[in-house]
Amino acid sequence: MELELRHLKTIRAIADAGSLTRAATALGLAQPALSAQLRRIERALGGALFERGRHGVRTTALGELVLERTRIVLPAVSELQREAARFARSRGEEGERLRLGGTHGPLLGALVDRLADAAPGTTVTTCASWSERELAEMLTVGRLDFALAGTCGSTPPPESPHLVWEEIAVDPVFVMLADGHPLARGREVGLAALADEEWACVPGDGCFADCFTAACARAGFAPRRMYETDTASCVHLVQVGRAVGLCRATFPPTPGLAIRPLAGTPLTWRHLLGWHPAGQRPDTAATVLAQAREAHADAAARSDSYARRLARQRPAPEAVSRPAHATAPGTGSISRGQGVG
Known part of the structure; x- marks a missing residue:
């Protein structure tokens, strides 16, 4: 499997939530589906990213490395999208x-x-x-x-x-x-x-x-x-x-x-x-x-x-000081x- 941006977002969501259950809710996924996706991501990266426990998940050393890169890559991609969209608009008629x-x-x-x-x-x-x-x-x-x-x-x-x-x-x-x-x-x-x-x-x-x-x-x-x-x-x-x-x-x-x-x-x-x-x-x-x-x-x-x-609510004609359709105050x-x- 080739790693994609959505996989990095999934890793970050799990780390931020601290548990697969809460992360699945935030992502709008069923927990079994999220667990299966995480296993595929871990196979692609060559090792476990999280240690599972009774009270949630904790990142492994490999997980910390991936998260560190994720914190750089995702904002950079978002900024690229913004700049590209503005450039395209400025170039068009x-x-x-x-x-x-x-x-x-x-x-x-x-x-x-x-x-x-x-x-x-x-x-x-x-x-x-x-x-x-x-x-x-x-x-x-x-x-x-x-x-x-x-x-x-x-x-x-x-x-x-x-x-x-x-x-x-x-x-x-x-x-x-x-x-x-x-x-x-x-x-x-x-x-x-x-x-x-x-x-x-x-x-x-x-x-x-x-x-x-x-x-x-x-x-x-x-x-x-x-x-x-x-x-x-x-x-x-x-x-x-x-x-x-x-x-x-x-x-x-x-x-x-x-x-x-x-x-x-x-x-x-x-x-x-x-x-x-x-x-x-x-x-x-x-x-x-x-x-x-x-x-x-x-x-x-x-x-x-x-x-x-x-x-x-419209005032009488002699009391009108501006057009009835004038923009509302504020x-x-x-x-x-x-x-x-």
């Missing part, structure tokens, strides 16, 4: 290709649609992920040009000292109810009125679950069961009355669902666009950001419940050092 990433929600598709008109000569590809941290890593290593992500309230964007994050918009979090739910008849729903409900939402790796739990505590209850599932299953559970769902205010109208604001806006969601400044021209970033903001405005206009809420550059204001 600007606007020929854009690789977009995003979490679930309507903005990614809407941005692709708007860029098709705004930059007709550009080839746009997409990548979806549940994980904001994964998207940030893909930006850092040059596998994506731009990423649509989000944070709960004023939480900072995904950890990365090299990325720029710009705010697209800040939305309230709404609740999804079955059409026949008693609370669906109201204009908005108090969070405390949902204390006896079970919940459904899509997964993520940010702090939203903590923010939601804290909001429920302020409302005087602890949430019951939470189903974390894909969007289609979440919608189904709400439609059949098994749960109520949390959603962004831009969630599109869906048969069988009543989308309602939460009274007092106990939860908000900040939409962000991220990129690596070394790999993008300022005019390209400005174009994509402007189209992302327009995509959000389009999504908000298509959401009946959000459009009605915005109409109720919009601007976000660096990791400053945090999200």
Whole structure:
């Protein structure tokens, strides 16, 4: 067997975890499969890398040698990937290709649609992920040009000292109810009125679950069961009355669902666009950001419940000091050092 980078990553994962069981969990493998892979790696390297014991594993002398080289090789390869991706982008014609990433929600598709008109000569590809941290890593290593992500309230964007994050918009979090739910008849729903409900939402790796739990505590209850599932299953559970769902205010109208604001806006969601400044021209970033903001405005206009809420909040014409569609306060550059204001 020829040694590959993935084998070095496996060795490092076992050493970091201190046991095959924990390493298998971290790598998403069954322990027997990891044990078999380790045996093949050890045969290729000519000896045992770890001593197994009741309390986990400990590196052998050969294992220490391999780990020492691994700590040099893996960062060097990652840096090579980043530099190669940036070099390739700088050599190509600007606007020929854009690789977009995003979490679930309507903005990614809407941005692709708007860029098709705004930059007709550009080839746009997409990548979806549940994980904001994964998207940030893909930006850092040059596998994506731009990423649509989000944070709960004023939480900072995904950890990365090299990325720029710009705010697209800040939305309230709404609740999804079955059409026949008693609370669906109201204009908005108090969070405390949902204390006896079970919940459904899509997964993520940010702090939203903590923010939601804290909001429920302020409302005087602890949430019951939470189903974390894909969007289609979440919608189904709400439609059949098994749960109520949390959603962004831009969630599109869906048969069988009543989308309602939460009274007092106990939860908000900040939409962000991220990129690596070394790999993008300022005019390209400005174009994509402007189209992302327009995509959000389009999504908000298509959401009946959000459009009605915005109409109720809109000031009288004589009180307006700026256009109704002006960017929300706080919009601007976000660096990791400053945090999200």
